[in-house]
Amino acid sequence: MPNRTERIMVRMTPRKKEKFEEYLEETGEYPSLSQLLRASANEKVEGRMRGGEGASIDAEEVTNAVEIAIGDVTERLERIEQEVARVDTAVQPDEEDIDTLADDIAVQLPVMDSGDGFxxxxxxxxxxxxGDVDGIDYARDISTVGAWSDYVDADANKTRRALSRAASWYPDVKWVHDDDLGERRYFRISEAE
Structure with missing residues (x-):
């Protein structure tokens, strides 16, 4: 069996994923979504190499297939991250400091209708x-754990716990995952009172 050490990640809509899963259930041709995607991509590539039909690869189709395959992993990683933050909060003795930091950061978060406003x-x-931006402007513009950690001069783990707590305490504190940065970006959907 070949050594499969390389990974390709693909995102797709939930509906497209359902279609692939329905195909798997109906045909039983492949034991997993990953194998279906590998076989489909391989058929396209081999067909092109032989000069036969299927000589073109629909990049969007492949991207959608890979996104389906990794969608569950991304969701699990986010749940793990939330659980780690919860455990950190439960184990750390400086809860009052975290509470204060959560309040301090929450009132300074950028205000926007959705994470698309970043x-x-x-x-x-x-x-x-x-050098065009620094201090509070930079923290608000990028609004990641690292930026807020630098701005409030606190440990990144402490800041992560504070932001996680702020998101659970205040219904107007939200976050969006930025794929380019590979991090969450925090914001509020209304002005602090």
């Missing part, structure tokens, strides 16, 4: 390296 993270990082 400027692309790479643009913010580029501006910061050119």
């Amino acid at each position: 400027k692309p993270g790479n643009d913010v990082l580029r501006e910061a390296t050119h």
